[in-house]
Amino acid sequence: MIFFLLWLLQDLLTVLFGGVIQIPELFLLGIVYRLLKDEDEERVWAIWTAFGGGLLWDLRWVGIPGFFSLGYVVVVLLVLWVWSVIPLQGRTRFTVFLMLESSQLIPPLLPVLVLGGEIGGGFFLTEQIYALPALFFCLWLYSRHMKARAESGLV
Secondary structure, rough: OOOHHHHHHHHHHHHHHHHOOOOOOOOHHHHHHHHHOOOOOOOOHHHHHHHHHHHHHHHHHHOOOOOOHHHHHHHHHHHHHHHHOOOHHHOOOHHHHHHHHHHHHHHHHHHHHHHHOOOOOOHHHHHHHHHHHHHHHHHHHHHHHHHHHHHOOOO
């Protein structure tokens, strides 16, 4: 349910700002945050959630079904793979930040990588700057969660 609300918030902000600023990928950020936070549960939900949200985004904005779905699923699979390779000692705040940042870097670059063209440096940079508060908020939540796990002896 929270992912649906994040998708709606991202869509609403995109409509309200009408292309003046690029809205961060809040939906995908929520998925990646939950993947990193809840390591013990099954993770197939993330692939299907990312695919469904990307497909809705494609049908709503892009018009090419599967375009952003591909990017969202690639981000989820990349995060799952990299996170499983990193040992527990290497899972620092910096690596968590990099995993969260991947959810903001890959989707805006997808049209450039697939269709060619230029990135539009200023537009891309402003999107990354606007994403920083959400990234730092997720990093803070992750730190609190890990501190609580350490205090309860689960780590």
